[in-house]
Amino acid sequence: MRSPLDAPEGDWWSEEVNRRETIWLGITGGWAAVLFGWMAGWTQIGDQNPTGPTERISPERYQEKVTAYKEEAEDAEDGLIPPGEDVFIGAMRYNWDGLPAVLEAGKTYKFHIGSYDVQHGFSIRKGDTLSKQMSLQVLPEYEWVVEMEFDEPGTYHVVCNEFCGVGHRTMHGAFTVRE
């Protein structure tokens, strides 16, 4: 029996390990395999994955793309109705360009997210069920295309949750999902 302050002598590597400690080692190894397997498996069978193609793009060019999209979109009372499956959102201090928008339930949209200035956080929650929420990081110089499909109609609120300057707390947007 040995103190952690003393240098172990002799062949300490070959000393027996307690049976319960050995079982615990097995549990930890098995659990790590489950953690990896589940995460990797969810990319194949799961419906929620923060994945999609990313492109390098200058903030100016991205802003032009969002502007072109806005001109093409139908301007309804509650916001922009996207002309096709693409939804463009430009994060800027302290506003979400392209929001508010009106989307159809059950339709798959390609959300293009990017920034005109600094880093932002694209954080969506359902207005009446706050626990339904998720966040994606928004970087200038990167256009990230992430597909989303909403089944439940309602208002979805977007707040910025990456510090972007003193007006950060005011950066809010929303979109409506209709039947």
Added chain:
Amino acid sequence: MLGLFDNDYDADGFRTCSVTGLNIHRSAENMVKLYGLTSVVALLVGGIFAFFVAMTRWEAIGLVSPNDFYKFTSIHAWNLLIFWMIFMEIAILYVGGPFVLGRKLALENVAKVAYGVMVAGALLVNYAIWTTEQPNQAPLLTSYVPLPSSADFYLGVVVFLVGALVAALPFLATIWKEKREKPDATLPLIAFGAFICSIVAAEAIVGGLITFVPTYFWRIGVIEHLDPAWYRQMYWIVGHGTQQINLLAMITVWYFMTHVVGGAVVASEKVSRTAFILYLFFINMGAAHHLMSDPGVSSAWRVWNTSYAAYGAVIASMIHAFAIPAGLEVGRRARNEGGGTFGWLWSAPWKDPGFSSTILSIIMFGFLGGITGVMMGQMQLNMTWHNTLATPGHFHATVVLGTTLAFMGLLYYVIRLLFGKDWVAKPLATIQPYLYGGAMGLVCLMMMYLGVLYGVPRRHPSVMDIPGTAFDFSAAKPLFAIFGVSAILAIVGGGLFLALALGALFLGDDYEGEAAPTGAGPIVAADGGGGTGETPAETDSAGDDAEAAETAEDDDDGGLAAHAFSMRGTFLLTLVFFVTFVVMYALNWYLLSQLWTIGG
């Protein structure tokens, strides 16, 4: 200085600690005191700012303006996450090296210079944050490019990091000298843990320099452009890497304190050291989990880095989660301190704040900090945690409940054994870890609930009133109230620690080290039951607890191998931990599966 640096040393500058039996040289002891005291100053500054931050987020109080909130949060973060921790960790390296090996601190003057550089860097960072003016923004901990902070801030960070890197050299030189003299000897487990900690620290700090030197040049206009995705990836080498220094230092302190105060022994040298080696190779990749919801890295990169690598470290942490209580269980069983399944635990010195801080740190780090860290490190689950208040909930559980509590426990003994002063107001000292740990535990839980269940964002001075919209988070008010009251109690608990520490240093009686730590029975000199027990027991009596315990009664001098003692109490406790882990994992995935379809 105020008598704090006087101890009686022999002609060679050594003295023997009456409690641990360590041979301590003046050169190492003075540096440990210097770095340790400085870390406590950072704890005081950061703690004061914690009050303002918490009382702003609890909007029923709403203490400071939105502008000031970011500045106050930045000062809180840098002083507690960086300066309190790293000054303390340098002290821990000097304990783990020179103290444990019974050597002088090599290159003592280098340690002094490094100290000066670190202090200069820390002061410059604080000054730069405090004087932030537009267009600069408060850096918070991350100072994400291209949001500009004061150029002095980046410079201060570089200076501090250089100082910290240099401060590790005397430790490494001490280890080098030891190995030159005794090339075949194995380092004691504590020294080994400290050594691995120093390597992880060096990796983190070099990563920090690679990040902050170019960022400084970018801020002063020498470099025109920095890629924000590059910055994030490089920044987190130091941003998370420093937290991994905390982890390794904390675990080394756990081994040290459970031994010194509770009489723990090493359950298995092979297993514990293998766990440290796993950290060495794998824990640096834990930083990848900050990029799980980022556009700049591919999903293959994300899954790979949070699986093969991070789980190497997760396994290591789970090994320590067994090995440390098992060492305590075996050590106490061997001295006949409590039979049955948990008698060794009931009989432990729970009134001793050094012991209770350590045990609370182990339990709360595991249940609240460790489990949640793994959740966030799953690529998909990360979407529900990323940048919500749950993220600070997680890292307050690791860094406050885990590291800060462990360091407080260590400091209780630094006061006794290095400064030679006994604690004052002992009933208050007994209460302090429970008050601080309990209240802080609630704070962390509330932050996690607010983040995951209500989606409340971090880094917001107000979410009950968002200008320009009717939308707000007022549904979360009741949880914020619990958060706010708990935060006040936690800050009272932290303040109590500082008052007790200063009270002991300046008003405490001399501590002779003769009395046993409160409630620890006959263990005074925690020599771990002798170091001569290399002969394994003849039979594998691990399953036969009664026999092992009986044998132990006859042989308290280490004649029996640690593995022969029952670890059934520890095994049951770790099973409870494992079941909690599985349940939390399943709940988080259930919550995620309720979301709309995301990703192709």
